[in-house]
Amino acid sequence: MKTLLIYSGGLDSTTLLHYLLDRKDEVRCLSFDYDQKHKVELIYAKYWTDKFNVPHEIVSLAGIFAGSALTGDKPMPQGHYTDISMRQTVVPNRNMVMLAIAASKAIQANCDAVAYAAHADDRGVYPDCRQEFVTAMDAVLGLCDWKKLSLITPFLGMTKKEVYKRALELGVRVDKTWSCYEGGETPCGRCGACSSRQEAIAS
Amino acid sequence: MKTLLIYSGGLDSTTLLHYLLDRKDEVRCLSFDYDQKHKVELIYAKYWTDKFNVPHEIVSLAGIFAGSALTGDKPMPQGHYTDISMRQTVVPNRNMVMLAIAASKAIQANCDAVAYAAHADDRGVYPDCRQEFVTAMDAVLGLCDWKKLSLITPFLGMTKKEVYKRALELGVRVDKTWSCYEGGETPCGRCGACSSRQEAIAS
Secondary structure, three states: OEEEEEOOOOHHHHHHHHHHHHOOOEEEEEEEEOOOOOOOHHHHHHHHHHHHOOOEEEEEOOOOOOOOHHHOOOOOOEOOOOOHHHHHHOOOOHHHHHHHHHHHHHHHOOOOEEEOOOOHHHOOOOHHHOHHHHHHHHHHHOOOOOOOOEEEOOOOOOOHHHHHHHHHHOOOOHHHOOOOOOOOOOOOOOEHHHHHHHHHHHO | OEEEEEOOOOHHHHHHHHHHHHOOOEEEEEEEEOOOOOOOHHHHHHHHHHHHOOOEEEEEOOOOOOOOHHHOOOOOOEOOOOOHHHHHHOOOOHHHHHHHHHHHHHHHOOOOEEEOOOOHHHOOOOHHHOHHHHHHHHHHHOOOOOOOOEEEOOOOOOOHHHHHHHHHHOOOOHHHOOOOOOOOOOOOOOEHHHHHHHHHHHO
């Protein structure tokens, strides 16, 4: 199967990259520069695509998103990933924009599917990580071209902890992935992404 | 109702702009610069948004699409709009990308709906103008944010000829809209968009 992966360089999508390669998909990766404060994640993405010699494209979405703590328009909330305050990190309709562009690139590259690493812990905060959103996106991806395109989200029913377990099984070097939402040189340890990662790794 | 219109400056979307204003929607417009050869359409879009004093944003999608005659990657096919050769003018997943970005902008501007001017004559050539695509997009737009967003496509069941009739009823200055796919100063008269427009107007 020829699969285009939406790839951030974080723990979840790096695990998904390993997962797809492990099952012998022919993978290509697409990353986005969307004014995120944590643009450093793209360096980690490049580390892995270079290592696996996987085609990798970075698309600029400069100026398209606004109004989120992730793009620096609000202060970054601190605390637990599932807190209601984390909704300030929602980038309006980010996943649909990424999936739509990924589908365009997938059609151009004659791929069969688009993959992204939504997981169960995301769904209380990010409307576009909910099961019903993913089901609806799969339906629309199947209709956007004359040839059917599928949506692959193998981690959707898994908690972050379970994704981490899968990462270890697949031999992912977790230290070579980036989760922190802040733009620092080292993870801040206090944002939602840091707390969620620490929690997944701790147990 | 607060509505964001995807607006090209062509006959169909200019008619939809008049339609929405006529029914007293609070309208804002979004256009796209996607390397289309017929970028001149954006001048017509600006003519109307200036005239009606409607907020208008142009988003650049440079480099995102490729592989279509519309972006100059293939020669423009000549002939009837519904010919199979017109599939060369399909820009891969263009409408979903535009709808996804429009939804992001609509959420940011607190709109209730996104509108676009797909009509019945499009559906044999453009997979993303089919009724089933529009129904699936409406479902996914309703799930992409915590607040439901709707998709408005009042011309979906109408032929281009019927859209033109509606334009005349609404008093649209049809000469102040642009349809031709080529990048010339005057319409080429031979591409699919020109032939479809001429056919609609002739009868």
